[in-house]
Amino acid sequence: MNNPLKTLMKPRSVAIIGASPKPYSVGNIILENLRELGYLGKIYLVNPKYQFIDNIKCYPSITNIPDTVDVAIIAVPSKVVPKVLSECGVKGVPTVIIISSGFSEIGGEGEKLNNEIMNIAMEYGIRILGPNTTGILNLIDKFTSSFVKIPEHSKPGNVSMIVQTGIFTATMMRWIFTGEYFRLNKVIGLGNKIDIDDSLALQYLREDPTTKVIIMYMEGLKEPRKFFVEAKKTCVVKPVVLIKAGRTRLGMKASKSHTGSLAVPDEIFNGMCRQAGIIRVEDFKEAFDVVKMLSFYDGFFKGFRLGVASYSGAECVMAADSIEKYGFDLAELSIDTYERISSVAPPYWPKNHPIDLGPILETEDAAGGLITTVDALLSDSNVDILILILPVISEGEGEMIKLGAIEAKTLHSQIIQFKNRYRDKPILVILDGSKAGFEEAKRLFEHDSIPVYDCINKCVRALFYVRWWYEKFRAK
């Protein structure tokens, strides 16, 4: 069977039912997003109240459009949805995105409306995404039904999301656009998923060549077996990072999706994820820690022997703890590596691993010493991954420089050269110091695809998940 997402993600023509000239209204933002993204298909507007919106002709009903419509985006009050959906049926629209909320997620009246639209869809053979969703974002093919403003000139990345939620998808997208530096490729908002579900979305993204990492948020599953078959096939090709909520009795009760879903006990669900190769994390913040590592270093991890260098003895100890806790090994550094580092370190420098950079950063040529050390570690054939723990500040924190802290810009220019020189050796950076310095350095480094963490424990935990997937599931 043809996956309806093929049409939904890249329609040749789209109708916005509920188009509006009102600034910041859902119908208006969708139009604005499509234009700013540079959608190349035809856009038709539908709203009986207007004849023109933004100089585009506006039709009273979708049936009046003198052309085929691949996708209808429905953004009208829930009570009107059955009527416009029937009209889509008459018009022969194959796929619709129902943005509107007010269906089974509110119970009672909404449940009735839900059954009504399911019957209409069945009658006409219409495939539905939603309802209660922000729908689609496809930055590659420049199509969207999102009512969250897409930042201008958004370069597509390699991370795609599948989300079973309405408004939360909107706030998460806003967070990613404003606070994270990995880049989205596609978003599939399933909403109440009355038709198109996780399995279809996963199948679609598996076959999508530009998607390299998938994040999923899920509450319930109607057909777990079907899903895990798709998941298994996907996880040998690309990693799937999942947040599954509704895992406890209270959580299930709070989830509106629990009615139609099979109640799979969380431990069993966990076991199924493990078998399928899904990386299951606790929450979105943990997901982002993992996703940026996978996204920035897609396919780069060849081994997991760690080289570690830190400006602080305490951070050396905490790093060593995390490394053992998550079952990693510190690389056995070669004699040559120790010798090269010793050449830039004071005589009392202890030849231990993790490398304590403290004494090196106290020398006259601290910057040169740091560069030599990083180069020595990266060129050591026993080191697969380099973890750097450094103190960072922003401009004007002069006295911290005396203490060995490094300005964000300087640090970035020192380290970035190694990214290209050692292409197959991921560099992971943990930064202490000032908040402003941290945020600035995070922006600079992550723009250049070097992931930054504010805590060694978070970094090594993320790497743990990455290794688990690389070693067990990734097709060689």
Place this chain on the structure above:
Amino acid sequence: MNNPLKTLMKPRSVAIIGASPKPYSVGNIILENLRELGYLGKIYLVNPKYQFIDNIKCYPSITNIPDTVDVAIIAVPSKVVPKVLSECGVKGVPTVIIISSGFSEIGGEGEKLNNEIMNIAMEYGIRILGPNTTGILNLIDKFTSSFVKIPEHSKPGNVSMIVQTGIFTATMMRWIFTGEYFRLNKVIGLGNKIDIDDSLALQYLREDPTTKVIIMYMEGLKEPRKFFVEAKKTCVVKPVVLIKAGRTRLGMKASKSHTGSLAVPDEIFNGMCRQAGIIRVEDFKEAFDVVKMLSFYDGFFKGFRLGVASYSGAECVMAADSIEKYGFDLAELSIDTYERISSVAPPYWPKNHPIDLGPILETEDAAGGLITTVDALLSDSNVDILILILPVISEGEGEMIKLGAIEAKTLHSQIIQFKNRYRDKPILVILDGSKAGFEEAKRLFEHDSIPVYDCINKCVRALFYVRWWYEKFRAK
């Protein structure tokens, strides 16, 4: 025995040995910090190279000072430390802070120097803090030996730190000053702790009336029994949040303090913490999550039945999951509470707990509805603590307002009124939305002592630690 920290934390006179006119040098920042803090005791400078620094007379040796000196801050190269320490002995200085590094933490030569200074201290009966430390910060009595610049007009808070590390204390202090909103009261940097140790520091802070919460970073313990006796006495009076590193084989190896320390297996150490009442956390970021809750709501927690309201159904589910995972109960809301909330909600609003604010935020008077809901929850006698999950933005993200997101300033003004009205009911806030909105709201809320988290899971986990201590150890 008199605790030497009594003198060290509040000396009537201090000598800076290694004072310097060079900007950003350690000897210079210490002087600047003392002056800017408004230290009321006498400051004497010692450095044979200068006659005056910043118009203050500079003595060639501490023995030349024509006055008693309570504390000498020693900031000279490690090789010179034995000489100046002997002079402190001759002068009759009772307590010194050795800032300098280059002792047992570097092994070899440093080990020898270490033994030398221990012998000198023994001979003269000098008590030593350090070496290899930033030493003391006392914002109440306006004394410091810190070489990290203390921000001007730092208001003292109720959080004190005991830290066994050199440079890491400096970067952590910088992070707290620039990125956190709980406020420090005192810092005791133990450095290599060759004399004054965790037990003395804990005893001192236990008896300190303005310290309400203690954070500790520790690698090794020479006398665990002594420490846990002090800890037990402390934890019935005020909470202690501990990060203990060197917990694994690799971590112990990386810790320079392991030589002189008793190797207590981590599980046994954990058990001892649990018995004593110490809140042991994984890392500093987790510590800050707990500390700000304890600091902002010092003594406020009367019970732990949770009221929860969220703008998003997905967040309701994730909140419910976290609540069950960490063993909390959702409060049984009274009929009156549901009725008050129903009065501002559309008819389809589902009368469930966690409260889904979504439908309320879609009404004409969303702000009024939010306020009524918050008030109803806080006035419910079954609710001890209110958790609010809200979507926040900064100015100029207009279309997000249409989606129910609230500008940081507006949100703050809506919620802050409840802080004083319901003094004994802690409010905990989780914010989604834009990064800029989050940072702005965090600043506004936390300045008013309402803790903000970027993830429900982190918030409930922190509350778990708080409850554990409140219910089992806090003297009633």
